[in-house]
Amino acid sequence: MHTDWKNWRHVTKLDPDKHLDQAIVEEVATSGTDAILLSGTLNVTPENLADLREQVQGYGVPLVVEPADPSGAVFDGVDMLFVPSVLNTPDARWVVGKHQQWVLNDPAIPWERVVPEAYIVLNPASAVGRVTRAVCDLSPREVAAYAGCAERYFHFPIVYIEYSGTYGDPAVVQAASEMVEDAVLYYGGGINSAERAAEMAQYADTIVVGNAVYEKGAGTLKATVKAVQ
Ligand SMILES: CC(C)=CCC/C(C)=C/CC/C(C)=C/CC/C(C)=C/COP(=O)(O)OP(=O)(O)O
Ligand SMILES: O=P(O)(O)OC[C@@H](O)CO
Ligand SMILES: [Mg+2]
Secondary structure (H helix, E strand, O other): OOOHHOOOOOOEEEEOOOEEEHHHHHHHOOOOOOEEEOOOOOOOHHHHHHHHHHHHHHOOOOOEEEEOOOHHHHOOOOOOEEEEEEOOOOOOHHOOOHHHHHHOOOOOHHHHHHHEEEEEEEOOOHHHHHHHHOOOOOOOOHHHHHHHHHHHHHOOOEEEEEEEOOOOOOOHHHHHHHHHOOOOEEOOOOOHHHHHHHHHHHOOEEEEHHHHHHHHHHHHHHHHHHOOO
């Protein structure tokens, strides 16, 4: 593996579908965040992915692509691919179907650079919640049981509590953290302050900050980094 991803505390998620000036990209890349994920559910194209990758390259921060579709599984110029499976969807395409098509059509996947992620999607209004028709009305115990399946049964290396676009319930993340021992527990959704970063980082191993970069800027991102490192 190219980087020590298991020790990351803070990850920044940038969306190829949104624009940032290079000065802001530079502040993000030098903020102390442990890695930059290039990721979005909707409107990610080879072109806008390559454009964003060029903007973030060259700062020494690890780069990860998180594809929403096999066509987004591009390794050029990045260190790793984090590939989601959504566990709480009734539609198996998002669990293993797209993955089967990926393996069918690409005979040369560099597996040593692939890290599977078990997503538990909890905001039904998010793009990822709508697209996957995730069943989000779950108690902390029910979420923790998905986390247990992900780790103990499927041996996913990452369990990802995803509230994309909204701040989640710390009790849910706490319950998942009590279940997970070996997997790295990710939390993402609505972190837009040092306080929220610190609160979720009590339970999650790695926190993800996305929209706050676009909505509040690099200063807020730096405050979230400082809160967890
Ligand atoms: C098999 C391969 C290579 C890919 C398929 C991977 C799968 C099943 C993805 C399903 C879940 C998904 C769409 C993940 C994308 C990552 C993600 C959650 C991005 C954030 O999404 P939002 O913030 O909701 O969307 P926008 O930012 O586009 O609005
Ligand atoms: O954009 P936000 O709400 O910060 O969520 C981060 C990330 O989990 C989205 O996939
Ligand atoms: Mg987003």
